[in-house]
Amino acid sequence: MFLIKIADYISGLIRDIGIVDLIDVAIIALFIYLILVWLKRARARFIVIGIVILGSIYALARLFRLYLTTTFFQAFFAIFLIMIVVIFQEEIRHFFEAIAIKGMIRKQRRKSHFSQDIESIVNAVTRLSHKKSGALIAIRGIDPLDRHLEAGIALDGLISQTLLESVFDPHVPTHDGALVIDNERIIRLGCHLPLSTNIEKVAGLGTRHAAALGLVERADAICIIISEEQGTVSVAEDGNIKQLKDITHLNGILESFYRKRFPVKRSSIFLDFLKGHFLEKIIAVLFAVGLWLALGHRPEIIRRDFVIPIEYRNLASDVFIGEPKPKEVTLTLNGTERAFKLVDAKELKLSLDMVGINKDGENKISLTKDMIHSPVGISIVHFDPGNVSLTIYRMITLSLPVELKTQGRASAGVNIREIRIEPKELPIVIPSTISRDKIKITTEPIDLGSVTKTTVLTPKLLIPSEVKFPADKYPEIKVFIEVEKKEKP
Numbered sequence: 001m002f003l004i005k006i007a008d009y010i011s012g013l014i015r016d017i018g019i020v021d022l023i024d025v026a027i028i029a030l031f032i033y034l035i036l037v038w039l040k041r042a043r044a045r046f047i048v049i050g051i052v053i054l055g056s057i058y059a060l061a062r063l064f065r066l067y068l069t070t071t072f073f074q075a076f077f078a079i080f081l082i083m084i085v086v087i088f089q090e091e092i093r094h095f096f097e098a099i100a101i102k103g104m105i106r107k108q109r110r111k112s113h114f115s116q117d118i119e120s121i122v123n124a125v126t127r128l129s130h131k132k133s134g135a136l137i138a139i140r141g142i143d144p145l146d147r148h149l150e151a152g153i154a155l156d157g158l159i160s161q162t163l164l165e166s167v168f169d170p171h172v173p174t175h176d177g178a179l180v181i182d183n184e185r186i187i188r189l190g191c192h193l194p195l196s197t198n199i200e201k202v203a204g205l206g207t208r209h210a211a212a213l214g215l216v217e218r219a220d221a222i223c224i225i226i227s228e229e230q231g232t233v234s235v236a237e238d239g240n241i242k243q244l245k246d247i248t249h250l251n252g253i254l255e256s257f258y259r260k261r262f263p264v265k266r267s268s269i270f271l272d273f274l275k276g277h278f279l280e281k282i283i284a285v286l287f288a289v290g291l292w293l294a295l296g297h298r299p300e301i302i303r304r305d306f307v308i309p310i311e312y313r314n315l316a317s318d319v320f321i322g323e324p325k326p327k328e329v330t331l332t333l334n335g336t337e338r339a340f341k342l343v344d345a346k347e348l349k350l351s352l353d354m355v356g357i358n359k360d361g362e363n364k365i366s367l368t369k370d371m372i373h374s375p376v377g378i379s380i381v382h383f384d385p386g387n388v389s390l391t392i393y394r395m396i397t398l399s400l401p402v403e404l405k406t407q408g409r410a411s412a413g414v415n416i417r418e419i420r421i422e423p424k425e426l427p428i429v430i431p432s433t434i435s436r437d438k439i440k441i442t443t444e445p446i447d448l449g450s451v452t453k454t455t456v457l458t459p460k461l462l463i464p465s466e467v468k469f470p471a472d473k474y475p476e477i478k479v480f481i482e483v484e485k486k487e488k489p
Contacts, residue, residue, distance in 0.1 A: 029288035036280040054080075059290070114262075117159045117184055118254045124164035125224055125233060126247055134228030135168040136178040136208045138193065139254075141220035141261040145180065148218055152177055152191025159186060168226075178211065178223075194218060201241060212236040222257045224250070303381065304340060306331045308348045308372075310388070315354040320431070322391030329367065329385065335378040343375050352388075360432050363390045393431040397470065401425050402461070402477060403442040408449040413486050416448065420480040429468040439464060443477060454483050 054073065061069040121137065128135050138145070153174060157163060159181060167189055168175045174190030181187070196202050196213035212223035216236045223236040234243045235253055244250060308331050312321065329350055333343075350371050357363055367383045374380055402421055410416045421443075430439060443459040457479045469475060 025285075025288045029284045032287050033280055033284035036284060114184070114254075114258045117181075118251060118258070120159050120161045121164065121181075121224070121254065122247075122251050124161045125226060125250060127161070127165055128168055128226050129231045129233050129247060132228060132231035133165075133168050133170060133226065134175070134208060135224070135226040136193070136212060137164070137224040138178050138180045138212070138215055139222050139224075139257070140180065140182040141222070141257070143219035143221070145182070145215070145219055145221060148194055148215055149178075149180065149188060150192040152180075152188045155186050155189055157186045159184060178208075193223075205241075209234060209236070209241060213239075213241045216240075220261065222254070301334055302337060302340070303332060303334050306333065306345055306348055308345075308350055310350045310352055313351055313353050318394050319354070320393055320395060322393060322431075325390060326388040329383050329388070331372065331383060332381040333374075333378050334381050335375075339375065339378050343378060348372070350383075357390075357392065360393050361391065363392050364388075365390065391433075393433045395429045395468070396432050397427060397429050398436065399425045399427050400436075400439060400441050403440060404479065405442050405445045406448050407445045408447050410448050410483075411450075411452060414452055414483050415486055416451070416481060417484050418480070418482040420482075422478050422480070423475075426475050426477075427470055428463075429470060430466055434466055439467060441467070443479065446479060446481075448481075451481050451483060455481050457481065 054076075058070070058073040058077075060066075061073060125135070125137070163186065164179070166172065167179050167186075177190030178193050179186060179189055180191060193211035194214040195207070195210045196217055198213065198217070201213055202210040206227065206229075208225050208227075212225050212234075213236050215221055215223055217239045220238075225234045225236065225241075226232070227234070232243055233247050233250065234241055235250065237253075237257065244253075307328055309328050310326055315321070331348065331350070333340075335343075350367065351373075352365065352371060357365065364387055366387045367385075369380045372380060401424055404419065404421050406419070426441060428439070428441070430436075442462045444462060446457060446459060458476055459479060461475070461477060
């Protein structure tokens with residue numbers, strides 16, 4: 001029975017997995033893999049073990065719905081992330097630098113091999129070792145070194161045995177600092193490198209050794225150190241430092257360094273990714289799948305309501321929707337909790353296409369599912385209301401006469417010969433649903449008793465609220481009143 005339940009769970013899980021889920025797991029697995037490789041390089045395996053233990057406890061707490069424990073770990077992880085950033089800020093910076101560098105195509109070197117440069121370096125180191133002249137030579141790999149270098153003198157010179165020996169002459173001011181080589185050129189003299197804080201590895205060694213180890217802990221460079229007291233030669237690379245028993249081994253070490261960092265034939269990024277770190281790849285995939293099962297896989301179907309706006313598209317310029325018009329509708333959706341987490345409620349809207357809806361008067365429109373862009377993994381259940389009623393009308397332009405209104409009589413001693421209004425008609429814009437016979441345009445009443453001489457008035461117009469004027473420009477009406485005085489008897 002137990003095996004049957006497991007088989008049913010696995011089969012249901014396979015049915016639920018889609019292309020989007022596989023891409024989701026692959027991205028997280030790649031990110032986890034990069035972090036694991038970085039932690040391995042940063043010598044922080046204890047952090048991985050601690051994270052795995054805490055993560056397992058947190059996953060079990062969520063599985064058994066331990067509210068207090070889950071809440072505590074959520075708050076703890078927020079603080080823990082800040083602690084990690086503060087403690088390992090240098091390593092994190094290097095991690096993102098490495099991603100950026102590998103994302104760019106590095107230009108090919110001008111030469112396919114570095115045998116001449118290696119020969120010059122080995123000969124100079126041999127001579128300096130015999131003379132017990134202290135020296136520190138740093139050779140850049142792929143990682144940039146600028147932010148790790150302080151002080152020094154900028155230079156752009158070809159690598160030569162004579163130049164290398166002269167730089168570390170005890171009488172030269174720059175002999176105590178490091179010499180930096182980048183792309184067949186000597187680019188800096190007498191500069192300071194960051195000192196290593198690894199007490200175990202630098203114990204009993206001098207400042208040059210600590211500086212060399214400090215640089216290779218932060219970048220993929222290689223450093224050659226010559227002891228001023230004993231004349232011994234040491235090499236620092238990949239976060240380690242070792243003393244050479246035979247100086248002739250230096251030639252092979254440098255050839256291996258250049259061959260590894262700058263191969264003559266560039267392999268594909270995909271093949272490079274497949275090589276090595278198999279344990280980290282397996283852990284990353286298992287961890288990503290576990291996260292998906294714990295956080296992403298939620299097969300339970302839930303139902304949620306959203307109040308979304310209605311947008312009216314393709315409305316003709318002469319067509320208007322009467323108020324009040326529906327502005328929103330309640331939408332009911334079905335889906336998993338994981339799918340709803342990807343839904344942005346602000347992007348949900350009902351798009352009502354007004355093409356072909358131009359009948360004057362009331363129009364009843366049924367709402368359909370194709371009026372909404374449904375998010376991935378979400379299904380539309382229904383709308384509330386299922387239809388909307390719109391009052392549609394067109395605006396028509398016509399001309400109506402202006403009626404002049406007067407009140408009272410002319411004052412004694414004057415006769416009104418003529419009253420003239422200009423213009424006599426006005427163009428107006430009205431909804432097509434309104435009868436023309438019901439629209440009248442009149443002037444405000446003019447008191448004739450106040451008119452004692454010929455005058456021109458500009459009275460206001462009395463118009464219904466439905467009436468508009470072309471271009472919303474309110475017209476000016478002029479009333480001309482011609483008056484003559486009565487002759488005395």
